Amino acid sequence: MRMSLFLRIVDSIFIQRCNSAGKLGLTPIQKYTAAVLMLAYGVPADACDEYVKIVESTTIECTRKFCKGVIDVFEEEYLRHPSAEDLQRLLEGGEDRDFLGIIGSINYRSPIFYDIESGEARFVDFTMNVRVYNLAYYLANGIYPKWSVFVQSLQLPQGNKAQLFAKQHESCRKDVERAFGVLQARFSIIRQLRNLDV
Numbered sequence: 001m002r003m004s005l006f007l008r009i010v011d012s013i014f015i016q017r018c019n020s021a022g023k024l025g026l027t028p029i030q031k032y033t034a035a036v037l038m039l040a041y042g043v044p045a046d047a048c049d050e051y052v053k054i055v056e057s058t059t060i061e062c063t064r065k066f067c068k069g070v071i072d073v074f075e076e077e078y079l080r081h082p083s084a085e086d087l088q089r090l091l092e093g094g095e096d097r098d099f100l101g102i103i104g105s106i107n108y109r110s111p112i113f114y115d116i117e118s119g120e121a122r123f124v125d126f127t128m129n130v131r132v133y134n135l136a137y138y139l140a141n142g143i144y145p146k147w148s149v150f151v152q153s154l155q156l157p158q159g160n161k162a163q164l165f166a167k168q169h170e171s172c173r174k175d176v177e178r179a180f181g182v183l184q185a186r187f188s189i190i191r192q193l194r195n196l197d198v
Contacts, residue, residue: 008073009069009073010028010029010032011028012072012073013028013065013066013069013070014031014032014065015028016028030052031062032062033051034048034058034059034062034063035062035065035066035067036066037051038059038063039063039066039067045057045060088124090102090136091136097172098168099139099172100126100128101126101128101133101136101137102138102139102172103124104139123135135148135149136149137149137151138150138151139152139153139169139172139173140152140173141153141173142155153166153169153170154169
């Protein structure tokens, strides 16, 4: 992580306070380190006391504050619906992989469903086989509903064309799974989110 990003996160989320006797409390870097130890390495909250000199309850509080702070600081830039430029970039990326009109691959629960169910999904224009379409789609596996916005792989592809489609479909989906796997491995807390009340 670049030092500038590190300091931006630390300065945006944590501050150092004084107690009633005027003694300085924990530094922002101590609080940040405790949160990252829990999130990135799965260190139990009570183990941070030995390394960072923060008690369990404060470590949990720092982790909650870190999660909320990252959302507050970065939501507008990274945790938002795609803009027209973002959609165009995604469409071009899909086109480079021979999937015209694709804007992503989905393989876990996502707020994207809310937009689709409420009819607020973004419209895009692309042409395939001389036909113009205006609704982008996502690659999905068989666990998702049979909606037109979810293109699912073929179970038993017959013929070269169907086999090529299935191979390309799985290749694109595997890219997303690998990226999510890296995040899971790096931030072990993702596997345990149900146990953390953020």
